[in-house]
Amino acid sequence: MGDNVKKKTDEKKSRRSDLPIANLPCIELSGNREMLIEGSRGVLEYSPACIRINTSGMILSAEGRELNLRCISESALIIDGFITSLTFTV
Numbered sequence: 101m102g103d104n105v106k107k108k109t110d111e112k113k114s115r116r117s118d119l120p121i122a123n124l125p126c127i128e129l130s131g132n133r134e135m136l137i138e139g140s141r142g143v144l145e146y147s148p149a150c151i152r153i154n155t156s157g158m159i160l161s162a163e164g165r166e167l168n169l170r171c172i173s174e175s176a177l178i179i180d181g182f183i184t185s186l187t188f189t190v
Contacts, residue, residue, distance in 0.1 A: 125155040132183045135162060138176045143169065151179055161187040 125139030145152040167181035
């Protein structure tokens with residue numbers, strides 16, 4: 101059973117490595133309450149209802165209620181609040 105899980109994990113890793121993801125942002129969601137974005141190039145819009153982030157090749161829009169930029173660094177940020185939708189504009 102353990103070998104089967106390892107095989108599936110290895111297959112997923114090999115498929116992921118074929119994707120051209122070098123310049124794409126890394127986005128990690130914790131439910132709909134927190135989002136970490138690595139690869140940010142700046143904040144385009146900031147309000148409690150909408151936060152728009154510039155990333156490499158796309159704009160990420162998070163919409164919801166009581167949205168807040170909790171932490172900002174040179175290339176990453178954390179949004180918290182009640183996230184209701186995410187939109188990617190290429």
